[in-house]
Amino acid sequence: MMLRVRSIAPGLALGLLIIDLLGMLVLSVVTPSFLSTYNLFITSRDLSILLLVALAQMTVLALGQMNLSVGAIGGLVAIVESGLMVRYGVPVAIALVAGLMVGAVCGVINGLLVDWTKINSFVLTLGTSYVFAGINLGITHATPFYHIPGEISSFGQARVGAFPVMATVTIVLTLLLAGFLYQVTLGRQLLAVGGNQLAARLSGLPVRRSVVTAHAISGFLAAVAGTMLMAQLGQGQPTIGVSWILPSFAGPIIGGAALAGGSAPVLGTVLAMVLISLIDDGLVLVNADLFWVQFLIGALILGAVVLGRTRLCDLKALFYGARRASQREASR
Amino acid sequence: MESRALARFLAIAAVLVVAACGATPSGGGGKSPAAVAIVPGGPHPYFEPMRQAIVDAKADFSLSKGIFSVPTDWKQDLQNQLLTSLASQGYDGFGIFPTDGNAANGIVSQLAAKNVPVMAVGGCVQEPTKTTFCLATDTGASAYTGAKAAIAAMGNKGVLLHGTGLVTDPNTVKRIDAVKRAVAETNGAVTLITIGDIDIDAQTADTAINQALAAHKDITGIITTAYNPTVAAAKALRTLGDKRIKMVGIDDDPVVLQAVTDGFLIGTMGQNPYGQAYIAAYAINQIHMGCKKKSDAPYFIDSGTLLIGPDKIATYKDDFKTLTKSIVSGFKAKYLSC
Amino acid sequence: MLLRPVALLALLIVTSGFWIFFSIAATGFTSDFNLFALLRFAAIQITIGFAQMVVLGIGDMSLAVGAIGGVAGMFAGFVMQSLGMPPEVAVPLALTAGILLGFGNALLIIWTRLNSFIVTLATASLITGAMLIVTHAKPFSNLPDSFTSFADGEVASVPVSPLVLVMLAVGVALFFLYRNLSLGREMLAVGANRRAARMSGLSVDRVVLLTHGLSGALAAVAGLMAIAADHTASPGLGSNWLLASFVSPAIGGTLLSGGLVSVPGTILGGVLLATMSSGLLLMNIDNFWLTVVLGVVLLVAVGLDRLTRVVGGAAT
Numbered sequence: 001m002m003l004r005v006r007s008i009a010p011g012l013a014l015g016l017l018i019i020d021l022l023g024m025l026v027l028s029v030v031t032p033s034f035l036s037t038y039n040l041f042i043t044s045r046d047l048s049i050l051l052l053v054a055l056a057q058m059t060v061l062a063l064g065q066m067n068l069s070v071g072a073i074g075g076l077v078a079i080v081e082s083g084l085m086v087r088y089g090v091p092v093a094i095a096l097v098a099g100l101m102v103g104a105v106c107g108v109i110n111g112l113l114v115d116w117t118k119i120n121s122f123v124l125t126l127g128t129s130y131v132f133a134g135i136n137l138g139i140t141h142a143t144p145f146y147h148i149p150g151e152i153s154s155f156g157q158a159r160v161g162a163f164p165v166m167a168t169v170t171i172v173l174t175l176l177l178a179g180f181l182y183q184v185t186l187g188r189q190l191l192a193v194g195g196n197q198l199a200a201r202l203s204g205l206p207v208r209r210s211v212v213t214a215h216a217i218s219g220f221l222a223a224v225a226g227t228m229l230m231a232q233l234g235q236g237q238p239t240i241g242v243s244w245i246l247p248s249f250a251g252p253i254i255g256g257a258a259l260a261g262g263s264a265p266v267l268g269t270v271l272a273m274v275l276i277s278l279i280d281d282g283l284v285l286v287n288a289d290l291f292w293v294q295f296l297i298g299a300l301i302l303g304a305v306v307l308g309r310t311r312l313c314d315l316k317a318l319f320y321g322a323r324r325a326s327q328r329e330a331s332r
Numbered sequence: 333m334e335s336r337a338l339a340r341f342l343a344i345a346a347v348l349v350v351a352a353c354g355a356t357p358s359g360g361g362g363k364s365p366a367a368v369a370i371v372p373g374g375p376h377p378y379f380e381p382m383r384q385a386i387v388d389a390k391a392d393f394s395l396s397k398g399i400f401s402v403p404t405d406w407k408q409d410l411q412n413q414l415l416t417s418l419a420s421q422g423y424d425g426f427g428i429f430p431t432d433g434n435a436a437n438g439i440v441s442q443l444a445a446k447n448v449p450v451m452a453v454g455g456c457v458q459e460p461t462k463t464t465f466c467l468a469t470d471t472g473a474s475a476y477t478g479a480k481a482a483i484a485a486m487g488n489k490g491v492l493l494h495g496t497g498l499v500t501d502p503n504t505v506k507r508i509d510a511v512k513r514a515v516a517e518t519n520g521a522v523t524l525i526t527i528g529d530i531d532i533d534a535q536t537a538d539t540a541i542n543q544a545l546a547a548h549k550d551i552t553g554i555i556t557t558a559y560n561p562t563v564a565a566a567k568a569l570r571t572l573g574d575k576r577i578k579m580v581g582i583d584d585d586p587v588v589l590q591a592v593t594d595g596f597l598i599g600t601m602g603q604n605p606y607g608q609a610y611i612a613a614y615a616i617n618q619i620h621m622g623c624k625k626k627s628d629a630p631y632f633i634d635s636g637t638l639l640i641g642p643d644k645i646a647t648y649k650d651d652f653k654t655l656t657k658s659i660v661s662g663f664k665a666k667y668l669s670c
Numbered sequence: 671m672l673l674r675p676v677a678l679l680a681l682l683i684v685t686s687g688f689w690i691f692f693s694i695a696a697t698g699f700t701s702d703f704n705l706f707a708l709l710r711f712a713a714i715q716i717t718i719g720f721a722q723m724v725v726l727g728i729g730d731m732s733l734a735v736g737a738i739g740g741v742a743g744m745f746a747g748f749v750m751q752s753l754g755m756p757p758e759v760a761v762p763l764a765l766t767a768g769i770l771l772g773f774g775n776a777l778l779i780i781w782t783r784l785n786s787f788i789v790t791l792a793t794a795s796l797i798t799g800a801m802l803i804v805t806h807a808k809p810f811s812n813l814p815d816s817f818t819s820f821a822d823g824e825v826a827s828v829p830v831s832p833l834v835l836v837m838l839a840v841g842v843a844l845f846f847l848y849r850n851l852s853l854g855r856e857m858l859a860v861g862a863n864r865r866a867a868r869m870s871g872l873s874v875d876r877v878v879l880l881t882h883g884l885s886g887a888l889a890a891v892a893g894l895m896a897i898a899a900d901h902t903a904s905p906g907l908g909s910n911w912l913l914a915s916f917v918s919p920a921i922g923g924t925l926l927s928g929g930l931v932s933v934p935g936t937i938l939g940g941v942l943l944a945t946m947s948s949g950l951l952l953m954n955i956d957n958f959w960l961t962v963v964l965g966v967v968l969l970v971a972v973g974l975d976r977l978t979r980v981v982g983g984a985a986t
Contacts, residue, residue, distance in 0.1 A: 031547060039546035046539040068913075119972050123920045126913065127972070130965025137404065138959040142375030146586055157571055229535055234567060235587070238375070239533040245912075246791070253787050259731075260927060284543040290499055290508070290528040291806055295799025302792035306782050375958070404961045407910050408900075409711060410947075416707040417951035420698030434809035434904035441901050442822065446703065458811050458902065499807045500906035 012256040015308035016271035023278040023304070031285040039281070040162035047277040048170035049228050053244045054251025054269050055177055056221035061252050062181070063194040063214045064261020065121035067110060069129035070248050071241030073219050074226030076132045077103045081227060082145035082236020085152075092149050100223045106132055107219020111212035136238055145236035156231030166228050173224065177217070178266040190214055194261030247276060254305055275304055366424040366620035367397035370453065370609045371414060373431040374406030378454070378559065378583060382427075382609035389613035397423065398613065408432040412439040419448055424620045427467075427612030429454040433502045437461050449619045451612040454605055456632060458502050464625055465667070467611050467635045469603045474637040475507040475557045478580040478601045479514035481639055482553045485578035485598050489521040490552030495541055495561030497531035504528060507557040525551070531558035538564040545572070554579035562600070566591040584640065584648075592642055599641040602648050607656030608635045614660050615668075623670040633667070635659070677923050680978035681938045684971050685945065692949035699952050702829040708948045709830055709941075710821065713837035714895045716940035718911050719918030720840060721888035723936050726919055727848075728881045729861040729928025730786035734775055735889045735915045737797040740908030742768045743893035744801055747810030747903025750817060757817040765890045771797060772886020776879040802905065810903040821898035833895050837937075840891060845933040857881055861928030917943060921972060942971060 027034040034040075053070055060067040081099035084090040090098075110128055114121050158165035181187040190210040193200040201207050222241070229240050253259070254275070255268030279300045283293055370386045372379035383400040390398030401418065403410040408431045415426060416439070425448060430436030436457045440450050444462035456466035482492060494511045497504040508526060515524040525548055530540040537560035545551060545568060554569075554577055556562040562581035566588050569577060574596075581588050581600040591597045611633075619625070636655045640648045664670065692699040699705075718735060725732045746764035749755045771793075778789045821833050848854035859867045860877045868874050892911075897903040920926060921942060922935025946967050955963055 033547045033549065036546050036549075039543060042539060042542040042546060046535075049535075113969070117973055117976060119969075119976060120920055120926065122916060122926055123972055124969065126917065127965045127969040130961050130968065132965075134404070134959060134961030134963070134965060137375055137961060138956070141380070141958055142402075143377045143380060233534050233538060237534045240535065242533050243536060249787065250791055253785060259785075259787065280539075281543055284527060284540050285547040287525055287527070287544075287547070290526055291802045292799065293529055294795050294802055298792045298795025298797075298799055301795070302778070302789070305784060305788055305792070309782065309784065402957045404957060404964075408906075409715075409910075412707070413711065413947055414951055414957075416704055417698070417948065420701045420704040420952065421954075422698075432900075432904055432906045434811060434902045435896075435900040435906065437811060437902045438821075438900035441818075442707070445822070458809060460811060498906075499802060500904070500909065502807075502809065505807055 012265070012308070013267045013271055016255070016268060016275065019304050019308045020271055020274045020278065023275065023282070027278065027282050027285065031282075034281070034285055037162045039285070041159050041164055043277055043281045044162065044167060045159075045164035045232060046280075047273060048164060048167040049225050049232070050244075050247050050277070051170055051251070051270060051273045052173065052221045052225040052228070053248045054255075054273050055174065055266070056218045056225065057248035058252035058255075058257055058264055058266070058269050059177070059181075059214050059221070060121070060218045061194075061257045061259065062191055062261060062264035063211060064197065064259070065114065065211070065214070066125060066259075067107075067215065067218045067222075067248075068122065068125040068245065069106065069110060069132055070218065070222040070225075071244035072129040072132035072136070073103050073106045073222040074229065074241035074244065075238060076106065076136045076226075077223040078226040078230040078236050078240045079136050079140055079145070079238060082148050082230055083139060085148055086145040086236065092151060096227060099227060100220060103223020103226070104216050104220040107216040107222075108212055110219065111215030114215065115208045115211045140236075140238040142238050144238060148230065148235055152231050153234035156228070156234060166231065169224065169228065173221065174266065174270065177221075180217075181264045181266065186210070186213060191262060191264055194263075196262070247273070250276060250301075254301075276301075279304075364621055365393065365395050366617040367399075367422060368395050368425050368427070368613045368616050369397075369399045369401055369418045369423045370427045370612065371411060371418070371429070372400075372402050373411060373429040373455070374403050376559070377585065378603075378605055379429065381606040382453070385606045385609035386613055389610050393614055393617050395613065395617055399423070400609075403431065406431055408435045408439075411436070415439050415443065419443060419446065423448075425449045425451075425616030427451045427453040427609055427616065428457075430457045432500075434458045449616055451615060453608040453612045454603070455503055459631060461631075463631070464619065465612075465615060465629075466632045467608045467615075468632070469601075469637040470632070470634050471503045471557075472506040472510040473634075474582075474601045474603070475510040475555070476514050477637070477639060478557070478582070478599075479511045479555045481599060482555045482578050482580040483514060483518060483522055485580075486522065486553040488518055491523045491525060491548060491550045492553040492555060493544055493548065493551050493565075494524060494526045495530060495537070495544070495554065495556040495558065495565060496526065496528045497558035497561075499528050504558070511555055511557070522553075527561075531560045534560050534563065537561045538567070541565045542568050552577060556581050557601075559583055559585070563587050566597055569596045570594070580639070589640070589645055592640065593645060595642070599639045599644075602638045602640045602644075602652070604636045604652045604656065606649075607652055607659065610656055611635065611659055611663065615663060618664060618668055618670065621670075623664070623668040626667055626669050629667040633659070677975075678932070678934055678938070680975050681922065681935060681942070683978055684975045685938055685942045687974075688942065688945050688949060688971070692945065692952070696949050696952035699949055704948065704952070706824070706829040706831060708944050709834050710899060711948075712940045712944035713831065713834040714892055714899065715914055715944060716918055716937050717837050717840060717888060717892040717895060718915045719922075719936045719940055720844060720933075721885045721892060722915035723919040723924050723931050723933075724844070724857070724881055724888065725786070725885045726916075726924050726926055726928060727857050727861045727931040728877060729864060730779070730878070730881070731926075732775065732790045732882065732885055732915075733787065733912060734771070734790040734794040734797060735885065735892075736908035736911030737794040738768050738771045738886050738889040738908075739893035739896065739911060740905070741771065741797050741801045741893075742890035743897040743907045744805060744810065744903045744905065746894055747813060747897055748805075750814055751810040751812050751903075757814065757820075760817075761894060764894055765887050768886040768888075768890025768893070769883045770886070772882040772884065772889075773879060775886070776882035779882070780875050780878060798909075805905060807905040809905060810897075811901070813897065813901060813903070818898055818901045821895070831899075833899065836891070836895060840888065841933050841937055848931060848933065853877070853880065858929055858931065861925075861930070863929070921975075943968075946971065 077099045084095040193210040251273045254272035256265040386398040411431045452466040457463045541564040721735045742764040746760040749760040918940035921939030923932045
């Protein structure tokens with residue numbers, strides 16, 4: 001129970017929640033088209049894909065490791081699936097299952113190699129990302145697989161009002177992941193291993209199984225994200241995943257994950273990704289000057305995060321007394 | 333434990349050595365005619381016609397070697413390494429699409445110092461440069477033509493959305509200015525909305541274009557001057573089933589051509605990648621055989637651009653081939669002294 | 671803590687192994703033209719790696735290395751081309767700009783108590799964004815010959831760019847810092863255990879400030895090297911330095927969690943990477959499959975390095 005509460009980091013999540021709500025309020029006042037059905041649909045569909053990418057990274061960060069190959073796995077999976085369907089006429093269901101399995105297997109390979117070789121996960125997954133991305137390029141020569149079956153592309157466009165049907169996949173997977181990490185023994189062991197690998201090993205926790213499981217989940221989530229993006233784009237695009245690396249880290253870390261491991265803030269990651277989506281959407285909606293976009297992204301991220309944390313400090317000060325709170329912040 | 337680890341790595345190493353030995357290194361270059369390499373800026377479907385162009389050029393001009401070689405990612409460093417490697421293997425001249433139109437000047441200067449001629453193909457290397465010629469579409473003129481066509485289809489009034497590439501690309505700046513110029517000529521009848529920095533990948537472009545369409549319900553025209561925004565907008569119009577919005581795109585991706593055929597786009601600005609590579613191979617060979625660039629010859633040579641409307645879809649490739657042949661036939665007299 | 675000699679030896683053996691292999695198997699690998707380009711490329715990559723290595727040493731990260739390097743390069747280009755100043759003026763100005771931007775990162779980290787990852791993620795956008803606003807993405811392509819020829823020149827008619835010497839000089843200075851100066855030891859102490867360092871009376875904030883300033887200076891050096899080699903200050907400069915900045919230190923044994931750096935390791939790591947990509951390109955593997963081979967070779971190289979360490983460690 002202790003573990004559970006700490007992992008969700010309620011104070012941090014509250015700050016982010018307030019910032020998110022504030023952002024939505026501001027956007028809906030400044031540009032009424034923010035609340036238009038189509039904009040909400042497009043933005044939440046994008047969010048539902050990038051959130052899976054962030055959760056894929058968060059699961060490995062919980063171990064104190066990294067997965068630089070999330071994007072490469074997502075791209076490879078989309079290519080495998082679309083290639084099977086387009087070039088070999090494989091039925092949709094079989095192609096999707098095969099693709100998702102490829103993603104999970106890529107993750108298992110990462111996990112096993114990290115565990116066997118003890119190579120730093122950063123360097124190792126950088127190496128495997130070259131391999132996965134290279135297979136993608138070798139198969140496609142950078143040219144997409146066009147004309148994937150209509151049921152997939154219409155799934156990518158399907159919506160009920162502003163709600164993208166694809167988002168149900170994300171919601172289910174997010175809840176399952178949270179349940180696994182906070183309620184299932186293996187999930188809690190995973191967090192314990194991330195907290196202190198040496199202690200975990202000494203106390204007989206299954207370190208290898210935790211490592212492989214975390215990487216497998218990471219690969220699987222990246223695979224689902226790649227599949228969903230393929231559905232959105234309506235074709236097997238070889239560039240799927242190339243820009244995922246930064247959002248994959250930004251989500252969990254703004255959401256409260258530590259690079260050292262031991263924490264898996266699912267709620268914080270969700271709220272952080274909402275924040276990032278709001279910023280991206282807002283800059284398009286207000287038609288920000290081209291040369292100002294970069295600058296504004298930086299200013300908004302920094303401003304929002306600082307504001308979120310400040311509120312947290314205030315709250316803590318109210319509850320624990322200012323001194324203790326500042327000590328805790330200082331010791332990180 | 334250690335011996336198991338050893339076995340594991342030896343196995344991987346063995347696989348590697350076998351793989352490496354399978355690839356045969358090629359010998360040094362011959363004297364004449366030239367060995368020519370066409371090197372794109374990174375993996376991209378735009379360049380695929382260049383693969384055939386260098387094969388044809390090798391046959392037509394009896395080049396000693398002709399190769400189409402793609403850097404594995406869009407990074408100037410990788411293109412530099414690839415060019416260095418090809419030059420070390422004896423290639424006599426290069427047609428390159430600069431990964432970074434500004435920073436490519438470093439490697440071009442290095443190659444020029446070795447008397448290896450370099451042509452820019454598809455996109456120019458920023459001047460001043462040691463690049464001999466730039467065989468490309470006049471990006472500004474092409475964007476201007478496309479914008480004019482879109483504005484005319486909009487009935488010279490309304491709101492025009494311009495989706496374009498990365499602001500750090502010198503061509504993007506030219507395109508933005510050109511579209512601005514076309515819009516300015518309507519004396520305020522057309523309002524311009526520009527979104528840039530979205531040609532990162534399909535995902536970024538797809539989301540941003542759709543968000544822009546959601547934000548500005550009054551958009552009546554679209555001009556796109558980069559690959560991903562074009563594909564994204566063509567798909568969005570098809571999904572929305574909206575033929576009231578008049579759009580002109582760029583390049584000839586199958587998705588875009590299909591949208592032109594089906595009436596979702598009024599046209600797309602075709603470029604001539606085949607011709608760019610073919611003409612470059614010709615010019616490199618001539619220079620290698622002893623020709624010099626005429627002192628009054630320009631740096632930029634227009635390789636042609638064409639608004640591909642529904643009527644041109646069947647024939648535009650032949651039109652470009654005809655244009656290419658005519659540029660080649662007059663090239664020596666116009667630009668070279670031999 | 672500096673890396674143990676046996677680990678360095680292992681990396682040296684693996685790197686030399688690749689040099690021997692490619693000298694035999696890859697035509698043109700040992701040509702002057704190729705070696706010159708390879709070493710110059712490695713020198714720039716390694717300097718980028720240094721800029722990340724110093725912040726990794728204190729347990730921080732800087733996602734703004736590329737942004738600072740790019741801005742410093744553009745600033746130097748502006749000073750030389752638009753103001754017509756000689757490189758002797760532009761270089762110190764660019765270095766100062768780098769240091770100040772590094773200080774800016776540090777101050778934000780200290781004041782907000784936010785994770786360095788988040789702060790530098792934001793400042794990277796801020797710094798590049800400000801540069802785009804000011805320059806409107808216009809490059810500076812008329813750099814003085816005296817500046818660019820420095821990158822293209824040869825040292826005593828050996829095919830080695832003076833930029834390689836710059837990198838080595840920086841490396842020696844950093845080695846001296848970590849080996850002989852109390853500041854260097856303080857940096858590693860902060861990285862190993864920030865809390866313990868604070869408790870033992872160390873001014874952690876001062877160390878954080880100086881380290882990020884140093885990182886900014888090193889990023890600026892890399893930016894200057896890059897614009898000299900490119901003959902142009904391009905607004906895209908630094909945009910893909912992110913992974914590059916981590917790779918050489920990580921291969922060289924620098925811990926991403928802080929407290930352990932290796933200057934010679936970073937140098938060898940950078941040389942190893944440059945060697946692999948250059949050598950593999952010369953072996954004419956199909957371009958589209960080259961990335962796969964590069965990935966496998968990277969894994970094998972790091973694996974062999976680890977293995978040699980294990981064996982070497984057992985032997986001593």
